[in-house]
Amino acid sequence: MIKEVLGSFIENLKTAKNYPFILVIATTDVSLIPGITVAGASPELTHFTPAADAEFLVLGKCKVINTVPITPDGIPTPALVTRASLSFTKVTKLVVNAGSKILPKIPFIDVGGKPGGDIRKYSLDLETTQRIIENSTLLGEELSNTYDLLVIGESIPAGTTTAMAVLQGLGYNAIDKVSSASPTNPKELKRKVVLDALKNLPSNTLGKIAKLADPMLISVAGISLGFKGKILLAGGTQMTAAAAIIKEFNKEKLKDIAIGTTKWIVKDRCSDIISLAKQVGVSLIYADLDFSKSKHKGIRVYEEGYVKEGVGAGGASILAMVNGAKNEDIVRKVDDMYSELLISKN
Amino acid sequence: MIKEVLGSFIENLKTAKNYPFILVIATTDVSLIPGITVAGASPELTHFTPAADAEFLVLGKCKVINTVPITPDGIPTPALVTRASLSFTKVTKLVVNAGSKILPKIPFIDVGGKPGGDIRKYSLDLETTQRIIENSTLLGEELSNTYDLLVIGESIPAGTTTAMAVLQGLGYNAIDKVSSASPTNPKELKRKVVLDALKNLPSNTLGKIAKLADPMLISVAGISLGFKGKILLAGGTQMTAAAAIIKEFNKEKLKDIAIGTTKWIVKDRCSDIISLAKQVGVSLIYADLDFSKSKHKGIRVYEEGYVKEGVGAGGASILAMVNGAKNEDIVRKVDDMYSELLISKN
Numbered sequence: 001m002i003k004e005v006l007g008s009f010i011e012n013l014k015t016a017k018n019y020p021f022i023l024v025i026a027t028t029d030v031s032l033i034p035g036i037t038v039a040g041a042s043p044e045l046t047h048f049t050p051a052a053d054a055e056f057l058v059l060g061k062c063k064v065i066n067t068v069p070i071t072p073d074g075i076p077t078p079a080l081v082t083r084a085s086l087s088f089t090k091v092t093k094l095v096v097n098a099g100s101k102i103l104p105k106i107p108f109i110d111v112g113g114k115p116g117g118d119i120r121k122y123s124l125d126l127e128t129t130q131r132i133i134e135n136s137t138l139l140g141e142e143l144s145n146t147y148d149l150l151v152i153g154e155s156i157p158a159g160t161t162t163a164m165a166v167l168q169g170l171g172y173n174a175i176d177k178v179s180s181a182s183p184t185n186p187k188e189l190k191r192k193v194v195l196d197a198l199k200n201l202p203s204n205t206l207g208k209i210a211k212l213a214d215p216m217l218i219s220v221a222g223i224s225l226g227f228k229g230k231i232l233l234a235g236g237t238q239m240t241a242a243a244a245i246i247k248e249f250n251k252e253k254l255k256d257i258a259i260g261t262t263k264w265i266v267k268d269r270c271s272d273i274i275s276l277a278k279q280v281g282v283s284l285i286y287a288d289l290d291f292s293k294s295k296h297k298g299i300r301v302y303e304e305g306y307v308k309e310g311v312g313a314g315g316a317s318i319l320a321m322v323n324g325a326k327n328e329d330i331v332r333k334v335d336d337m338y339s340e341l342l343i344s345k346n
Numbered sequence: 347m348i349k350e351v352l353g354s355f356i357e358n359l360k361t362a363k364n365y366p367f368i369l370v371i372a373t374t375d376v377s378l379i380p381g382i383t384v385a386g387a388s389p390e391l392t393h394f395t396p397a398a399d400a401e402f403l404v405l406g407k408c409k410v411i412n413t414v415p416i417t418p419d420g421i422p423t424p425a426l427v428t429r430a431s432l433s434f435t436k437v438t439k440l441v442v443n444a445g446s447k448i449l450p451k452i453p454f455i456d457v458g459g460k461p462g463g464d465i466r467k468y469s470l471d472l473e474t475t476q477r478i479i480e481n482s483t484l485l486g487e488e489l490s491n492t493y494d495l496l497v498i499g500e501s502i503p504a505g506t507t508t509a510m511a512v513l514q515g516l517g518y519n520a521i522d523k524v525s526s527a528s529p530t531n532p533k534e535l536k537r538k539v540v541l542d543a544l545k546n547l548p549s550n551t552l553g554k555i556a557k558l559a560d561p562m563l564i565s566v567a568g569i570s571l572g573f574k575g576k577i578l579l580a581g582g583t584q585m586t587a588a589a590a591i592i593k594e595f596n597k598e599k600l601k602d603i604a605i606g607t608t609k610w611i612v613k614d615r616c617s618d619i620i621s622l623a624k625q626v627g628v629s630l631i632y633a634d635l636d637f638s639k640s641k642h643k644g645i646r647v648y649e650e651g652y653v654k655e656g657v658g659a660g661g662a663s664i665l666a667m668v669n670g671a672k673n674e675d676i677v678r679k680v681d682d683m684y685s686e687l688l689i690s691k692n
Contacts, residue, residue, distance in 0.1 A: 018364070020492060058484065092492040097456075105477075107457050107485040110443075131451075138404065139453040145438040146366060146492060 002321050005266060005274060007283025009258035012230040013322045016149035021082075021091045021234075021319070022223065023057055023153045023312060025050035025108075026098040026215035028116030028123060031157035035189055038071040038182045039157035039310070045069075046157035047115075051104040053079040053155040053311045054095040057086075060337075061344075063105040068341060071181065075298045075306050076338065078313040082153065084333035085316035088325040091151075096139070096223070098132060099124075099215030111135040111222070113215040119165050119197040122211055129210040129218060133249075136222025144228035151260070151319060152223060153234040153312020156216040160271075163241035165194045165212040169201055170244050172279045178237040179271035183305030187270070205248045213245065221245035224257060231257045233282075234315020236265040236308065240276035247280060258283035261314035263290075264302055287317035290327055295335045348667050351612060351620060353629025355604035358576045359668045362495035367428075367437045367580075367665070368569065369403055369499050369658060371396035371454075372444040372561035374462030374469060377503035381535055384417040384528045385503035385656070391415075392503035393461075397450040399425040399501040399657045400441040403432075406683075407690075409451040414687060417527065421644045421652050422684065424659040428499065430679035431662035434671040437497075442485070442569070444478060445470075445561030457481040457568075459561040465511050465543040468557055475556040475564060479595075482568025490574035497606070497665060498569060499580040499658015500562045506617075508560040509587035511540045515547055515554045516590050518625045524583040525617035529651030533616070551594045559591065567591035570603060577603045579628075580661020582611040582654065586622035593626060604629035607660035609636075610648055633663035636673055641681045 002010055031037050031046035040046030049069040052062040056079045062068055069077040086093065095104060099113030112131045116123040124132075143150060156162075160178040167174035175194070176187050202208055209218060220242040224231050233239035239259045246253050259282055265273050266286045277284040291302040302308065320330055348356055377383050377392035386392035395415040398408040402425045408414055415423040432439070441450060445459030459478045462469040470478075489496060502508075506524040513520035521540070522533050548554055555564060566588040570577050579585035585605045592599050605628055611619055612632045623630040637648040648654065666676055 018492065058488070090491050092488045094488070103456075105458065105481075107455050107481045107488075109453050110449075110456050111453050112451065135451075135453045142404070142438045142440070142453075145436050146364065 001288045002318050003286055003288050005284040005286065006277050007258060009283045009285055012149065013318065016230065018147050019091060019149035019151055020094050020147060021086055021151050021153065021312065021316065022094045022096055023054055023155060024096045024098050024216045024219050025054050025100045026113065026116065026156045027101045028158060028162060028214045029118040030161050030193065033193060035186050036161055036193065037158040039069065041070055041072055047101040049157050050100045050155040051102040053077055054104040054108065055106055057083050057311060058093050058095065058106050064102050075301060078307050078310040080337055081313040081334055082311045082316040084337050085320040085330055087333055088320040088323045088329065096219055098219035109139065111139060111219055113219065116214045119162060119212050120193060123213055124210045124215065126206060126210050129206060132215055132218045133222040136219040137226035140223040140226025148229040150227050151232045151234050151312065151315050152220050153315055154216045154220065154238060155311050156214055159214060159216060159238045161190045161193055162212065162214040162217065163238040164190060165197045166217060166241040167244055167276065168194060169198055169208045169212045170248065172244060174276060177272040177276050179265055179268055179273065179308060181307050181310060185270040209245060217242050217245060225249055225253060232260040232315050233257060234260050234312030236261050237271055237273045237276055240273065240280050240282065243280045243282040254282050258285055260318045261286045262309050262317065263288050264305065264308035265314065268305065268308065285318065287314050287321060289317055289330065291331060294331050296338050299334055299338060347634040348664050349632055349634050351630040351632065352623050353604060355629045355631055358495065359664065362576065364493050365437060365495035365497055366440050366493060367432055367497050367499065367658065367662065368440045368442060369400055369501060370442045370444050370562045370565050371400050371446045372459065372462065372502045373447045374504060374508060374560045375464040376507050376539065379539060381532050382507055382539065383504040385415065387416055387418055393447040395503050396446045396501040397448040399423055400450040400454065401452055403429055403657060404439050404441065404452050410448050421647060424653050424656040426683055427659040427680055428657045428662040430683050431666040431676055433679055434666040434669045442565055444565035455485065457485060457565055459565060462560045465508060465558050466539060469559055470556045470561065472552060472556050475552060478561055478564045479568040482565040483572035486569040486572025494575040496573050497578045497580050497658065497661050498566055499661055500566065500584060501657050502560055502562040505560060505562060505584045507536045507539055508558065508563065509584040510536060511543045511558040512555065512563060512587040513590055513622065514540060515544055515558045516594065518590060520622060523618040523622050525611055525614055525654060527653050527656060531616040555591060563588050563591060571595055571599060578606045578661050579603060580606050580658030582607050583617055583619045583622055586619065586626050586628065589626045589628040600628050604631055606664045607632045608655045608663065609634050610651065610654035611660065614651065614654065631664065633660050633667060635663055635676065637677060640677050642684050645680055645684060
């Protein structure tokens with residue numbers, strides 16, 4: 001079941017004629033800070049996660065690494081949920097590389113980006129920031145000729161930290177409000193990194209974004225600014241930061257946008273997406289998923305606060321539900337895919 | 347008016363519900379051979395032409411060079427005709443970089459290709475060739491979820507020479523049958539280069555393609571092999587070589603394909619697309635354009651055999667006509683765009 005938290009957007013999904021699933025990938029050096037993210041078995045491996053997620057989404061297998069991305073505990077990437085959910089739809093999957101250190105070995109759209117640095121120093125230079133916005137806007141404009149709805153997901157390790165930095169830098173109250181793929185959100189570390197990053201902040205918007213934002217957020221904002229139809233931002237608290245950037249450039253645009261996420265993000269006691277979405281002024285819906293009856297422990301742990309969201313898993317589940325799939329259909333498909341992965345691994 | 351020469355394909359265009367215009371760009375070092383191509387003001391500048399064509403198509407202006415690509419005589423790129431024609435349609439323009447030395451400063455789809463070398467030595471290594479085919483096939487598959495027709499154009503200087511080499515290498519009689527953007531087709535030079543390239547040819551198909559083909563031909567073939575609907579190959583004699591590569595991998599696929607070109611290619615006395623299309627077994631249609639009443643000399647010279655085709659100009663004109671535009675509408679739009687260019691230049 002799809003649930004509406006803020007605003008009303010579900011009707012737009014039901015009446016949409018033609019939409020793609022876009023995955024925007026990027027990396028920053030923030031994910032190399034030990035303990036800040038579990039989106040990879042080690043800090044170094046986090047730079048492979050977005051490319052591997054993109055490959056799994058499109059191909060059903062990874063090429064840049066041997067298996068699917070896992071947490072240090074061995075829990076698989078939410079790309080599994082995304083791919084399983086999208087099997088109930090007939091959508092074109094488009095991968096946009098906004099700036100990933102490792103490139104996926106599948107076709108992808110290049111928007112002239114670069115990987116982000118460590119935001120305690122600088123994420124991106126102004127020229128790259130401007131180029132990502134312009135090219136992504138152009139991409140959004142072109143896609144308007146084919147589609148009336150875009151569903152945009154993301155994969156970027158440590159993306160909640162850059163999201164917190166952007167939100168705080170743009171004047172929102174975001175400290176301790178962003179989510180984490182771990183049940184024990186490393187809030188103190190994130191806060192420390194963000195407060196460091198906020199020192200010596202440029203006063204103009206573009207300067208703030210270049211200093212604090214990751215390339216994914218900038219590209220998602222650009223695509224949305226250029227697109228003429230409705231947009232479902234498929235992600236958790238990070239997408240409130242994308243919406244905040246969109247608002248800086250075109251406040252009216254927020255009317256056409258909702259964040260589509262999972263139950264685990266909305267119900268999370270260690271973060272507060274409802275507060276963030278309210279502050280920014282963007283609609284919020286979620287897929288009321290329940291993985292407690294999965295055959296696999298690595299999937300059942302979603303109910304304990306592991307993973308929660310990522311690679312547009314919530315938005316993809318929402319699409320599956322719009323196309324008639326029930327929670328048990330999605331769970332069965334996720335289980336089947338996970339079983340296949342375990343077989344091919346052995 | 348759209349005219350059918352071989353097979354019957356026009357009905358597929360009329361019934362198609364949703365299609366993009368895809369421009370596949372690449373370069374090879376064949377274009378550096380003095381006198382072999384006029385697709386650039388000098389041999390060195392030919393490497394900028396595909397990126398500049400892509401930019402003009404999407405943006406209406408070029409970024410990698412100051413003005414639009416021109417011949418050494420100052421005649422502008424056929425991208426002008428393509429952009430003017432597509433203004434009568436509502437299509438998404440997608441640029442695929444199959445291997446261009448200069449990258450366009452707009453969003454493009456990367457299929458993991460590389461620029462081709464000089465075919466007298468070697469165009470591409472086997473690994474790159476395989477990667478371009480696989481990634482392009484995957485792209486074609488994904489696009490099947492959105493579109494029921496693809497229109498695929500090209501921009502690659504000296505592409506008719508690599509096309510002749512591929513056709514001849516795959517067993518067709520192509521010597522002196524490929525076209526040229528110049529009214530005085532440099533046939534002797536092309537023949538010499540091709541005959542040199544055909545020496546020490548590997549015996550297997552992939553080896554032949556790697557040695558002789560440019561990245562554009564390989565990518566166009568791959569996209570077509572992966573796509574599940576109808577395909578209009580928007581180009582001149584080069585597209586018979588793309589069709590020949592498609593045939594090597596899947597002969598049945600040719601039933602879904604037609605080449606869509608211009609009157610100037612079909613009526614050209616210095617080349618023979620009808621013979622090539624017949625030999626390969628692919629349908630052929632053309633836009634019966636007449637530029638004799640253009641306000642600009644650089645456009646009227648199409649009637650004297652200059653330019654003829656390129657950047658999918660023929661296929662784009664066909665689309666304009668399917669959407670109700672008449673020859674005079676297209677000429678007026680081309681003239682207006684050319685006038686704007688001349689104003690912005692001064």
